[in-house]
Amino acid sequence: MARSLFSYVVRFDSGFAPNPFHGYCTLATCKVPIRRDAQVNDWVVGTASGARAVRRDGHLVYAMRVTEILSTMEYWHDPRFRAKRPDLYYNWMAASGDNIYEPIGPSEWRQLDSYHSSKDGQPNDDHTRRDTGVQRVLVSQDYVYCGGEGPGLPCEFTVGETNLCVGRGYRRCQDADTITRFEGWIRSLA
Numbered sequence: 001m002a003r004s005l006f007s008y009v010v011r012f013d014s015g016f017a018p019n020p021f022h023g024y025c026t027l028a029t030c031k032v033p034i035r036r037d038a039q040v041n042d043w044v045v046g047t048a049s050g051a052r053a054v055r056r057d058g059h060l061v062y063a064m065r066v067t068e069i070l071s072t073m074e075y076w077h078d079p080r081f082r083a084k085r086p087d088l089y090y091n092w093m094a095a096s097g098d099n100i101y102e103p104i105g106p107s108e109w110r111q112l113d114s115y116h117s118s119k120d121g122q123p124n125d126d127h128t129r130r131d132t133g134v135q136r137v138l139v140s141q142d143y144v145y146c147g148g149e150g151p152g153l154p155c156e157f158t159v160g161e162t163n164l165c166v167g168r169g170y171r172r173c174q175d176a177d178t179i180t181r182f183e184g185w186i187r188s189l190a
Contacts, residue, residue, distance in 0.1 A: 003041055005173040005182060006034045007164035010046035010061045013147055015096035016115045018046065018062055020145035022083045025064040027138040028075060028098040029116060029131045034170055036134040042066050043179065044138060047165045048150065058158050058165055060150035063186050064140035072135040073103045086114040101132055144189055154185055 008031060015021065017030040027035060027044060034044060045063045048056030075081055076099060086097030100114040109132050111123040116131065118124045157164045162178050164171065173179065 002174045002176065003043075003179055004038065005043040005045060005164075005179045006038060006170055007045040007047060007166065007173070008034065008170040009049050009057075009166060009168075011049050013046075013048075013061055014115060015092065015147075016098055018044075018064065018145070019084055019096055019098040020062060020143065021093050021096065022081075023141065024080070024084075025062065025140045025143035025145060026075075026081070026084065026098055027064070028072070028084075029100070029127070031170065032130060032134045035136045035138055037172070038066050038069070038136075038138055040066050040069060043182065044140075045164055045182075047153065048148065056148065056150075059152050060144070060146050061148070062143060062145045062150075063182075064138070064143035065183075066138050067141050068139040070137045070139060072101050072109075072132055072137060075099055075137040076102055086112055088113055101128070107132075144186055151189065157182060157185075 017027060019026045038044060043063060043065050046061040048059040048061050081099050084097045084099040086100060087094040100112045100116060101109040104110050109128055111117060111128050113121045116124055116127040153164060156162060
């Protein structure tokens with residue numbers, strides 16, 4: 001099967017989705033089509049928003065090569081990811097935790113107080129339905145996270161068919177040459 005490079009605009013980079021902390025970059029919430037379709041060795045790339053308040057379109061927020069895929073239940077129970085359970089009152093990194101769905105029965109979940117909860121800390125059923133509708137967590141130990149300070153993408157990745165900067169939704173590239181060139185650029189950032 002051909003590898004893919006998925007790209008989308010990260011509208012709000014809070015460290016939640018993606019969560020780049022504790023030695024792993026994880027995508028456990030949001031971006032349902034990407035979490036549903038991505039396979040091991042695919043790339044997921046988040047670019048900055050071009051919104052007036054941000055004006056960073058064309059800049060890298062993060063890139064992760066998927067090295068593992070877990071179910072939401074496996075993610076919850078895996079001791080490697082216990083530190084990714086949120087604590088909104090400790091510090092920013094702890095508050096950004098994305099391991100927010102505790103299994104409480106067959107296809108039932110308790111949402112921890114997190115960035116996906118309601119403002120009063122109560123579960124947000126819309127987020128729970130969407131996030132657990134695809135019970136796949138993308139995990140990477142091969143990633144670059146730049147946050148709001150990322151470099152501009154080379155022109156070859158911002159125009160035409162290879163434009164990784166999309167508005168709403170996401171883009172999926174399966175052109176092997178483009179993916180190889182992108183990997184070369186990402187590796188050059190180290």
